Amino acid sequence: MTASPGLGTPLTAAPELLRSVFRQHAAGVAVITAAGDGPVGFTATSLSSVAAEPPLVSFGVGTASSSWPVVAEAEHIGVHLLGEEQRELAATFARSGADRFGPSTRWRVGPEGVPLLDGVVAWLVCRVVARIPAGDHRIVIAEVESGDPSGGGRPLVYHQGRFTALRD
Template identity: 80%
Template sequence: MTASPELRTAVPASPQLLRSVFRQHAAGVAVITATGGQPVGFTATSLNSVAAEPPLISFGVATSSSSWPVVAEAAHIGVHILAEDQAELAATFARSGADRFGPGTDWRHGPEGVPVLDGVLAWLVCRVVARVPAGDHCIVIAQVEVGDPEGGGRPLVYHEGRFTSLRD
């Protein structure tokens, strides 16, 4: 077998390799919320549909995140799919030390007391069913209890280290 002229040298596993490869992977942008006295939330690109029956989702959260102590104990979490015009909202929830639920964020207390963001494409409130340690993160698996899929519009996407939108 002859090597293709396009074949490049493989790079050994490292955090940098993982980050570089996943910069090439376009991902939808979500905000995960929870409450433990005060609302917390963070931007996630690791949201996945796990199963339809029962309806399960998963996402990863860094255990060093300021939101982790609340998410680690929360019985319920909110999942919000952001629209293409919500890059600033995504950046606010991604920025360390930001006032995520301040005057620039429209939200309300939703089912189970979970913070629900207004104006998103879709949202869910889910009951946490498992937390699986995974390196410096934890994978949270949650069962959907209620939601609203009717926001309409196009999703916000994260690709090559920036928020962007789909092109026609």
């Protein structure tokens, strides 16, 4: 019996295995925002469309994240799909301790007081309907209330541990 390409020796489940496998999985890049005493936000590659009726999205957030205490209490969150030219914005919102809403970030207060980033491919304002424990994360499910898909441009993608663009 010959081995099929890509079928090596199985590894034992561990955080390193999960990270290694998901480096092979290209994912769209989003920034999630919420309002607390001040605006908070983080880069997410776990954004998913959950249902069309009602319109629901989900994303994961680490409970050790500096944004989690605000997201844990927020009634509404913002979801921003980033374009391929927004690598630095994605990196800023991914970097621990960064001034995410500093002078280099263009944003405004949107519906329900949610911080909205300018110049993104698309954005949504969603009402949080569930926060589900999942290991050291929470899966947040939110219902879409408003948004704008008209930003245009090509999406930013996360693959092999870096932000990149789609190739033609």
